[in-house]
Amino acid sequence: MNKKKFVYVVSDSVGETAELMVKAVASQFTGEDIEIQNFSYVEDTKDLNNVIAVSKYSDGIIAYTIVIPSLKKYLDQKACEEGIIAIDLMSPLMTAFSQKFNKEPKGQPGLMRKLDDNYFRRVEAIEFAVKYDDGQEVQGITRADIVLIGVSRTSKTPLSMYLANKKFKVANVPLVPEIEPPEELFDIPRNRCVGLVITPDKLNEIRKERLKNLGLATQANYANLDRILEELDYAENIMKRIGCPVINVSNKAVEETADSILAILKKERSLLI
Structure with a gap:
């Protein structure tokens, strides 16, 4: 032996x-x-x-x-x-x-452990963004570092993923006139929420292109200018009720919008300290 x-x-x-x-x-x-x-x-x-x-x-x-x-x-x-x-x-x-x-x-x-911790925080943030994308499971609103709100096609999802790669937990909520927004939106501090707006013409262009890529008629109500104006007006009223900062994403790249979001939130939060 x-x-x-x-x-x-x-x-x-x-x-x-x-x-x-x-x-x-x-x-x-x-x-x-x-x-x-x-x-x-x-x-x-x-x-x-x-x-x-x-x-x-x-x-x-x-x-x-x-x-x-x-x-x-x-x-x-x-x-x-x-x-x-x-x-x-x-x-x-x-x-x-x-x-x-x-x-x-x-x-x-311990430096490698710190690198590992950063990696796992990023993975956790990405999983969070996927789980709470597009208004899924509204509990995420109260747990998020950042909550993005806006009408469809205002880059909420790509912004959520981009910010998640910077280790921020992001939830995003679509604003639709026929659907009452979650009550949680009005309970969280305004310095954790950002509204995304866009010009009607730009949104019309984006939505038409989206319908075309899906093989659908571009005359659908989704891309109708009157419908778009109604949605934007509704979203603006919700953002005013919340009192959150608002960013116009019409001619901004995702990276540029993300930097603007972080800058605004940093300023908003410093005012409340």
Whole structure:
């Protein structure tokens, strides 16, 4: 029966990187009884002394991803003194980066986790925008960072997705004369809501093109100018009731409108602080 081999994964952060690398290597040694133990968030030499003591007692290997220079130096020195194999998993690549970019690393633990958190916040915001698109599930109105309102074809959905990629949770609500807007719209602070308007001629043009792409008659009520004027007038009255800022999207790209929204909301919110 093989004697159990111990590998201690040590990190001044979570240690996921080191653990994955150790597992990948361990998988190449089938038949060996290898146990991997984690020592995460080591903060001082006392933590490292514990690792050294355990490793020496079990005749184990230390594999580490430590970016704080003083801790790395201490671990290397103590491991050498105690005859323990300690493998620095990051230094070779870190050195290559430094040489290539002519720049020193930050030496700050947890930076990858921060990047991951940003990624997951963006994914969460995108999922939110999809779930609460076009007035679906009005509960999203009270949970959103930004609520966009306007008639059909005022770029509510593309704006929601663009802002979601900037990690804002966005809900959008279409305003239609025959449908009473959700009560939640009138309960949220006005500095979380933005109205989108457009000139009648531009909207008429956009809607006709939309109908054409769908293979429908461009004379449909959806693109009728009188109907468009009715919708815009209704939407304007709702926006006045809410008291929210309004942006004309007639000749604006999505990116430009998004920047305007963020600028307006920043100003509105600062006035209320």
